[in-house]
Amino acid sequence: MFITREDVKSYMQLAAADKSKDDAINLLIPSIIAELANDCGIPDEAIYIRSDELTFSEKEISLPVGSEDDFQESGFIQNSLIEIFGSRVNDGYYVVDDVGALELTCKFSGAEKFIDESPLTNDPITIQLQRIYIPTALKKTALAMVAYSLNRKIQDGIKSESIGDVSKSFEMSYPKQITDQINNFRRVKW
Numbered sequence: 001m002f003i004t005r006e007d008v009k010s011y012m013q014l015a016a017a018d019k020s021k022d023d024a025i026n027l028l029i030p031s032i033i034a035e036l037a038n039d040c041g042i043p044d045e046a047i048y049i050r051s052d053e054l055t056f057s058e059k060e061i062s063l064p065v066g067s068e069d070d071f072q073e074s075g076f077i078q079n080s081l082i083e084i085f086g087s088r089v090n091d092g093y094y095v096v097d098d099v100g101a102l103e104l105t106c107k108f109s110g111a112e113k114f115i116d117e118s119p120l121t122n123d124p125i126t127i128q129l130q131r132i133y134i135p136t137a138l139k140k141t142a143l144a145m146v147a148y149s150l151n152r153k154i155q156d157g158i159k160s161e162s163i164g165d166v167s168k169s170f171e172m173s174y175p176k177q178i179t180d181q182i183n184n185f186r187r188v189k190w
Contacts, residue, residue, distance in 0.1 A: 002033070002079045002080075002081070002095060003029060003032075003033070003139060003142050003143060003146070004029075005022060005025045005026055005029070007139075007143060008025050008029070008143055008146050008147065008150075009021075009025070011140075011143040011144075011146075011147060012147050012150070021150060024150055025146060025150065028146045028149050028150060029146060030093075030094075030095070030107075030108075030112075032142055032145045032146050032149070033081065033093065033095065033134070033142065034092060034093040035145070036134050036138055036141070036142055036145075036182070037081055037083065037093040037132050037134055038093070039182055039185075039186050039187065040134055040135060040138060040182060040185040040186055040187060041081070041083070041093070041132040041133065041134050041187070042132065042133045042134075042135070042187070043083070043130050043131075043132055043133075044075075044130065044131040044132065044133060046075065047074060047075035047076065047130065047131040048074070048128060048129060048130040048131065049063075049069045049071065049074050049076075049128070049129045050126055050127070050128045051063065051067070051069055051126065051127060052124040052125060052126045052127070053067060053069075053124075054087075054127045054129070055116070055117075055118060056087070056090050056114035056115060056116055056117055057114060057116055058113045058114060059097070059105050059106055059107075059108055059113055059114065060103050060104065060105050060106075060114070061084075061103070061104045061106070061114070061129065062102055062103050062104075063102045063103075064102070065102065067102065070101045070102070071099050071100065071101060071102070071103070071104045072099055072100065072101050073101070075131065076096060076099050076104055076129075076131060077096065077099060078096055078097065078098060078099055079095060079096060079097075080095070080096050080131050081093060081094070081095055081096075081131065081132045081133070081134065082094050082095075082096060082104075082106075082129050082130065082131055082132060083129070083130050083132050084127065084128070084129055085127070085128055085130075086125060086126055086127045086128050087117060087125070087127045088117045088120050088125065089115045089117060089120070090114050090115060090117065093132065094106040094107070094108075095107045104129070135185050137185070138181065138182070138185055140181075141178060141181040141182060144177075144178050144181075145174060145178060148174055148175065148178065
């Protein structure tokens with residue numbers, strides 16, 4: 001499941017020509033998709049690559065020439081959602097923009113990009129990329145989450161505060177209608 005800025009604008013009944021909220025929508029979509037993937041994503045056990053030869057640059061994940069692995073043959077496709085784990089700094093959920101045999105390009109909003117991990121250490125680590133499915137029944141929920149987040153005013157931009165040993169975080173809480181829909185698909189975590 002993937003939603004676009006145009007999907008959000010249609011859901012919110014915003015004119016296609018109205019560009020005033022485009023940047024905010026573009027920033028919200030990846031975080032909402034990641035939130036749903038974390039809570040409700042279903043890993044595709046058959047579509048993954050586990051390798052200690054993956055490299056990251058800007059918006060690409062690459063395998064070395066001559067690698068036994070192949071992104072296309074492994075089943076990765078454009079606009080699918082992947083999860084990266086086991087890396088040093090690039091773990092998370094990403095939407096695939098383009099797939100080549102040895103390169104997989106991901107979509108980012110704004111100035112986001114992958115961090116080149118090679119200077120961090122010479123020790124190889126095994127990184128796994130896995131395709132993740134979010135039930136398509138949650139598409140309308142994702143649109144509602146973006147719309148709610150876009151319309152909600154964050155008071156003074158404060159995300160957390162600490163006084164002495166006491167710390168308080170202020171998280172976004174969605175209306176019951178949205179949380180009920182998410183809870184219907186929520187995965188059990190151990």
